[in-house]
Amino acid sequence: DTGSAAAIPINEVDIAYVTPVTIGTPPQTLMLDLDTGSSDLWVFSSLTPSNQVRGQEIYSPTKSSTSKLLSGHTWSIRYGDGSGSRGTVYTDNFTIGGLEVKSQAVQAALEVSSSFTQEQSLDGLVGLGFSALNTVRPSSQLTFFDNARPNLDEEVFTADLKYHATGSYDFGFIDSKKYAGNITYTAVQQSPGYWTHSLSGYSVGSGAFHASQISGISDTGTTLLYLPTAIVTAYYRQVQGAQNSQYYGGYVFPCSSTLPTFTFGIEGARFTIPASYINYTRISPTSTTCYGGLQSSSGLGINIFGDVALKAAFVVFSGTNPPRIGFAIK
Numbered sequence: 001d002t003g004s005a006a007a008i009p010i011n012e013v014d015i016a017y018v019t020p021v022t023i024g025t026p027p028q029t030l031m032l033d034l035d036t037g038s039s040d041l042w043v044f045s046s047l048t049p050s051n052q053v054r055g056q057e058i059y060s061p062t063k064s065s066t067s068k069l070l071s072g073h074t075w076s077i078r079y080g081d082g083s084g085s086r087g088t089v090y091t092d093n094f095t096i097g098g099l100e101v102k103s104q105a106v107q108a109a110l111e112v113s114s115s116f117t118q119e120q121s122l123d124g125l126v127g128l129g130f131s132a133l134n135t136v137r138p139s140s141q142l143t144f145f146d147n148a149r150p151n152l153d154e155e156v157f158t159a160d161l162k163y164h165a166t167g168s169y170d171f172g173f174i175d176s177k178k179y180a181g182n183i184t185y186t187a188v189q190q191s192p193g194y195w196t197h198s199l200s201g202y203s204v205g206s207g208a209f210h211a212s213q214i215s216g217i218s219d220t221g222t223t224l225l226y227l228p229t230a231i232v233t234a235y236y237r238q239v240q241g242a243q244n245s246q247y248y249g250g251y252v253f254p255c256s257s258t259l260p261t262f263t264f265g266i267e268g269a270r271f272t273i274p275a276s277y278i279n280y281t282r283i284s285p286t287s288t289t290c291y292g293g294l295q296s297s298s299g300l301g302i303n304i305f306g307d308v309a310l311k312a313a314f315v316v317f318s319g320t321n322p323p324r325i326g327f328a329i330k
């Protein structure tokens with residue numbers, strides 16, 4: 001089997017991407033954020049208090065003839081940005097881009113934090129990390145990818161995220177029309193459950209390439225690129241008027257500044273992030289100060305290769321044994 005679905009930016013600065021999925025019988029369509037940085041599939045539901053729902057589509061298990069309560073099971077998740085949700089668990093038929101998993105664990109929210117309520121374009125998440133990170137108790141549940149794997153033509157899914165445009169997620173096949181040249185693979189460390197791997201180094205603009213192993217996670221659910229402070233300061237040193245603002249919680253600069261590109265290595269291959277991806281957003285609609293798409297990871301305890309980096313490449317998440325991740329120019 002294979003599947004292919006759109007990855008649609010939810011706002012004009014690509015803060016996140018959502019993908020249409022269907023759940024249950026008859027199919028209920030929700031827009032979910034496919035997130036390689038977590039492993040829970042949870043949705044706004046008919047069980048979510050109405051004062052916490054603001055425009056999201058909801059999953060109603062009672063309206064699905066194929067839903068089953070996974071009795072006695074609960075879940076509770078906290079994300080890196082402090083947001084979170086918790087609830088109960090059903091199994092139901094779940095489809096992404098024509099690829100169906102019967103009896104997928106669908107985690108119905110009984111409570112969501114305010115940032116989820118405020119994000120009306122996001123109806124929940126599909127975790128595509130390793131199933132070890134799943135928070136359902138007493139028995140943890142498998143991700144959509146882990147459930148689909150035995151039926152996939154190839155044990156892979158690919159992410160083709162785009163800058164200010166709709167991209168795609170493919171399951172079970174690698175679409176050679178979506179990239180140029182070769183795919184460069186590198187080893188993945190699957191514990192504790194993220195897609196953890198190393199970059200082979202970086203360069204700023206037309207500067208020399210600095211070879212160094214930089215370990216981090218490729219995370220489609222994180223908006224920006226978070227790297228060690230030394231690399232980030234070297235980058236913004238090239239930007240007139242840039243400063244690391246305590247007030248804004250990161251590097252800001254005059255929106256009129258000329259930004260250099262940023263290049264990262266995967267083994268021997270090189271991937272260049274255009275300056276426009278790093279000129280992330282104005283700090284307010286009328287401001288002439290802009291917030292960078294490259295920020296320091298010092299507060300996170302982990303480097304995160306988020307959407308700003310991933311949208312510069314075609315990325316193959318390979319569930320083979322051992323797992324690996326591949327990057328290609330597009």
Ligand SMILES: CC[C@H](C)[C@H](NC(=O)C[C@H](O)[C@H](CC1CCCCC1)NC(=O)CCNC(=O)[C@H](Cc1ccccc1)NC(=O)N1CCC(N)CC1)C(=O)NCc1cnc(C)nc1N
Nearest residue numbers: 015016035037038078079080081082119133219221222223
């Ligand atoms: C089982 C837990 C699971 C693995 C969890 N995984 C993650 O947190 C990574 C995961 O990819 C999550 C997935 C997000 C969660 C929010 C909704 C969208 C998806 N990523 C993050 O939390 C990275 C930081 N957040 C972000 O990057 C969010 C994403 C977002 C997008 C749209 C709307 C709202 C939020 N972006 C922003 O808040 N932005 C606004 C500010 C702007 N400057 C950048 C964009 C984890 O590590 N949790 C441990 C954890 C707990 N508590 C804390 C405090 N930190 C933690 N790391």
